[in-house]
Each structure stands twice: as C-alpha cells, then as structure tokens.
Amino acid sequence: MHRCASAQLAVARGDQEGAREHLSAAFALAAEPGYVPVLAEIGVAAAAACLACGDAELAAELLGAASALHRGPDSFHPDATELGRRLTDVLGRDVHTVAVERGRARDRADALALIDAQVRRR
Structure with a gap:
C-alpha cells in the first residue's frame, strides 16, 4: 500500500516516471500472493496516472478493470469516485x-493483465 500511495503522490506532483516506478513495484509485491484488494487499488492509481498522461479512455477502462477485481462498482472508494467524475467530464x-464497462467485462486474469501492462509501460 505504501508504494501505491507513493505513486498517487507522484501523480499529484506530475512525476509520471516516479508514479510508474512505484506502481510497478507495488504490483509485483501484491501479485505474487494475489492480494486482490491491493491490486484493485493499484488499478485505480494506474488509471489516475493514465489520465495525467492524457489517455482518459484507457484510464476509464483501467477504472473498470479495478472495479471488476472488486466484483462491483467502486462507489465506496473516494479516489475511484472522484476519478470517475473527472473522466466523465473529460470523455463525456x-x-x-463504454470504456468503464469494457474494463468491468474483463475476467480477473484479463483485468490484472491490463493493469500490469500499464504499470510496466515506459
């Protein structure tokens, strides 16, 4: 969780490279034991990083993939809720x-693969 929080701070500071480094490390630590709640949190942070880089549609899909890992909407998650509002403003x-539903339609393995691909992307 520390690495995920550090990634969120890096996104807020505009440090996309730092965010990706923290997200990649967080994903590696959480993936081995398969700790799904943390992997979903990493998906939300990856979505925020994608939005900060200008890829709002991918960010929405990542948000949906994180929701799929939770097996339900992230309405209880304040970061996901706020990010969803911002994405709606940007995308309409x-x-x-459509992008969120594309992410939510993924099974666990596909959702994890999407998140993993984004946190490792340079």
Missing part, C-alpha cells in the same frame, strides 16, 4: 460508460 458520459 457515453464514452466514459
């Missing part, structure tokens, strides 16, 4: 909904 409701 229809595009946002």
Whole structure:
C-alpha cells in the first residue's frame, strides 16, 4: 500500500516516471500472493496516472478493470469516485460508460493483465 500511495503522490506532483516506478513495484509485491484488494487499488492509481498522461479512455477502462477485481462498482472508494467524475467530464458520459464497462467485462486474469501492462509501460 505504501508504494501505491507513493505513486498517487507522484501523480499529484506530475512525476509520471516516479508514479510508474512505484506502481510497478507495488504490483509485483501484491501479485505474487494475489492480494486482490491491493491490486484493485493499484488499478485505480494506474488509471489516475493514465489520465495525467492524457489517455482518459484507457484510464476509464483501467477504472473498470479495478472495479471488476472488486466484483462491483467502486462507489465506496473516494479516489475511484472522484476519478470517475473527472473522466466523465473529460470523455463525456457515453464514452466514459463504454470504456468503464469494457474494463468491468474483463475476467480477473484479463483485468490484472491490463493493469500490469500499464504499470510496466515506459
């Protein structure tokens, strides 16, 4: 969780490279034991990093993938809720909904693969 929080701080500071380094390390630590709640949190942080890099549609899909790992909407998660609002503003409701649903439609393995690919991307 520390690495995930550090990634979120890096995104807030505009340090995308630092965010990816923290996210990659967090994913590696959480993936081996398969700790799904932390992996979902990493998905939310990866979505925020994608939005900060200008890829809002991928960010929405990542948010959906994180939701799929939770097996339900992240309405209880304040970061995911706020990110969803920002993504809706950027993409518009229809595009946002389609991208989130594309992420939510993924099974666990596909959701994890999408998140992993984004946190390792340089």
